[in-house]
Amino acid sequence: FGDGFDVVPDRDDSRYGWSMSQQGFVSRYDWKTGNNYTVRPTHPDPDMKLRFNWNAAINIDPFDNNTLYFGSQFVHKSTDKGETWSIISGDLSTNDPEKQKQSDSGGLTMDATGAENHCTILVVEPSPLEQDMLWVGTDDGRVHYTQNGGSTWTDVTSNIKGLPAGSWIPQIKASNKNKGEALLIANDYRRFNYTPYAYRTKDYGKTWKRIVDGNDVESYTLSIVEDILEPNLLFLGTDDGLYVSFNAGDSWTKWTEGFPTVSVKDLVIHPREHDLVIGTFGRAVWVLDDIRPLREIAGNNAVINDKLKLFKPPTAVQASYQQPTGTRFGGDALYSGDNRGFGAQMQYFVQIDKKKPAANLKDDEEEKAEDAANSEKEDKKVKWDSLIMKIYEGDRLIRTLKRKAPKESGIYKWSWAMNEKGPDRASRVIRKQRREPGGVRVKPGKYKVVLHYGDQSSEQQIEVIGDPRLKVSSAVINDIYSTSKDIENMRQLVADAVKQLLESKAIANEYRANLSKLDKEKYKDQIKASKEIVKSIDAIIDDYLGKVDKRQGITRSPDPTVNQRLGVAARYVATRQNGITETERRLISQAREALNEALSETNVFFNDAWMKYRSDMEGLEISPFKETRIFSND
Numbered sequence: 001f002g003d004g005f006d007v008v009p010d011r012d013d014s015r016y017g018w019s020m021s022q023q024g025f026v027s028r029y030d031w032k033t034g035n036n037y038t039v040r041p042t043h044p045d046p047d048m049k050l051r052f053n054w055n056a057a058i059n060i061d062p063f064d065n066n067t068l069y070f071g072s073q074f075v076h077k078s079t080d081k082g083e084t085w086s087i088i089s090g091d092l093s094t095n096d097p098e099k100q101k102q103s104d105s106g107g108l109t110m111d112a113t114g115a116e117n118h119c120t121i122l123v124v125e126p127s128p129l130e131q132d133m134l135w136v137g138t139d140d141g142r143v144h145y146t147q148n149g150g151s152t153w154t155d156v157t158s159n160i161k162g163l164p165a166g167s168w169i170p171q172i173k174a175s176n177k178n179k180g181e182a183l184l185i186a187n188d189y190r191r192f193n194y195t196p197y198a199y200r201t202k203d204y205g206k207t208w209k210r211i212v213d214g215n216d217v218e219s220y221t222l223s224i225v226e227d228i229l230e231p232n233l234l235f236l237g238t239d240d241g242l243y244v245s246f247n248a249g250d251s252w253t254k255w256t257e258g259f260p261t262v263s264v265k266d267l268v269i270h271p272r273e274h275d276l277v278i279g280t281f282g283r284a285v286w287v288l289d290d291i292r293p294l295r296e297i298a299g300n301n302a303v304i305n306d307k308l309k310l311f312k313p314p315t316a317v318q319a320s321y322q323q324p325t326g327t328r329f330g331g332d333a334l335y336s337g338d339n340r341g342f343g344a345q346m347q348y349f350v351q352i353d354k355k356k357p358a359a360n361l362k363d364d365e366e367e368k369a370e371d372a373a374n375s376e377k378e379d380k381k382v383k384w385d386s387l388i389m390k391i392y393e394g395d396r397l398i399r400t401l402k403r404k405a406p407k408e409s410g411i412y413k414w415s416w417a418m419n420e421k422g423p424d425r426a427s428r429v430i431r432k433q434r435r436e437p438g439g440v441r442v443k444p445g446k447y448k449v450v451l452h453y454g455d456q457s458s459e460q461q462i463e464v465i466g467d468p469r470l471k472v473s474s475a476v477i478n479d480i481y482s483t484s485k486d487i488e489n490m491r492q493l494v495a496d497a498v499k500q501l502l503e504s505k506a507i508a509n510e511y512r513a514n515l516s517k518l519d520k521e522k523y524k525d526q527i528k529a530s531k532e533i534v535k536s537i538d539a540i541i542d543d544y545l546g547k548v549d550k551r552q553g554i555t556r557s558p559d560p561t562v563n564q565r566l567g568v569a570a571r572y573v574a575t576r577q578n579g580i581t582e583t584e585r586r587l588i589s590q591a592r593e594a595l596n597e598a599l600s601e602t603n604v605f606f607n608d609a610w611m612k613y614r615s616d617m618e619g620l621e622i623s624p625f626k627e628t629r630i631f632s633n634d
Helices: 292-299 301-305 364-380 474-519 524-545 562-574 582-607 609-618
Strands: 007-009 016-021 025-030 058-060 068-071 075-078 121-126 134-138 143-146 168-174 182-188 193-201 209-212 221-226 234-238 241-245 253-255 264-269 276-280 285-288 308-310 316-318 344-350 386-393 396-404 410-416 419-421 438-441 445-453 456-466
Touching (some): 058 121, 344 445, 386 410, 396 419, 524 609
Antiparallel strands (some): 007 016, 016 025, 058 068, 221 234, 234 241, 241 253, 308 344, 344 410, 386 445, 419 438, 445 456
């Protein structure tokens, strides 16, 4: 619902769930049909006025998906998904009548919205380890718990030392590791006290240890979560942003990488994806993908002493993506969230040594002498300017990725598109290859990833799986893979042939330029032959890549080229779900026929025209000397 209220999906079927608005108006929703209906709790006494906070407490029982809890000044319980309710507590607030005059005055005007409701329950937190154990916190500083489903309640408010009376208790997080353990968030900023408060108990609230104060964070606290596996890893939400602790709250560090300074209202760790989901006030929902590297560091701080550490990557899914409904191209001020990046996501820690300043300045002669002495050692020197990731299928190297080393130590991400090394790309210009071209998609299976930095290396295994929503057999996958490799071999032939033609063209152009400089008249036949041979080369390249179109704007030639035919065949093959069909075989046959014709023309050219041209050029007695005159003044 709007205004940032809680939404609780039904664990039995996520099509359904519960959402709410102010004054306790909670509804059972059906997001597919919109068939929503009210399930707001009532009281058996018609004269009892229920007080619901603007954002009332709601939760689902971890042991029974039919059981809900909802908070007014009482704890309400439903065992039939909200159809009926019972009350399992007395008034757990202070029930201070001086704080219940919102109907008379909400400040400047009367409160007609419920925004000023006070002495209400803010949190009902069931223990995931202990059935019928609940924690309850209120907006006037009261904290209770029950271990028998509400038959009796224990007030532990006075045990929380250093917390001003009447503070809000917006969150209590029951431990998923130890019974009786919980984290508690409190704040008092509504009374202009911006001190941060966060506590931990390990004995059902008999004692509380404060784990956050003004020395740790900038402003008041709003939310907290402990990692589902590693107790040392904590995340804290404050009005000033997100903080992380690797030592169970003994110290805190503000998270600034890729995340703004914004009020963090809620924190949840996704149990399957191991992502941290961050709910903010006014800046939407954020997701910190895959916190397992942080978990490993919290469990073993020695990791950050390593020069290089590749963390175990999550399973990589060759997922199919669908364009979302609605506007395709976002206009100004139209918000659209980002998906997790495509590909297999790797994370690694790298330690970058800070460059030390020179101890003394040397003159030019000393530097030249030192450079000369070190030049022979340069090739053997360990280089720390880049990282290289190599991916193996068994012992076969299938992909090599390279990137510049970062400027600072830290955890970094690297994505592999789940593909092998591909063929070279045919082009009219010979360029130095800066990165390895990508190729055919790998088959589902396990692969070895080795990360190199200087003389250091770190290794992990990664599993690649197909999209579980698609039923593609192993036979089909193998058929697509082998056919795609055949097409890649043909594309490599195109690249090799075009490259050889371009190299020959460069030689002919160089001869033409040099002969023109030496003597245009003397070598006019050879210059003409060079021009003609270049035209012949361009005509053959056109068969592979198409003619150069010098028209302005977006242009397209209707004549298919060898490269285009191979590209179309490759796209068809790569997207088949039921194996290679007659359509793909026909496209491949047409591409192969066009390639063979072009290769035949290329071979004839090199065996005939080029051989003659080469023989003629190599037979020239080229000399830069010209005939000289004898000068006389007689």
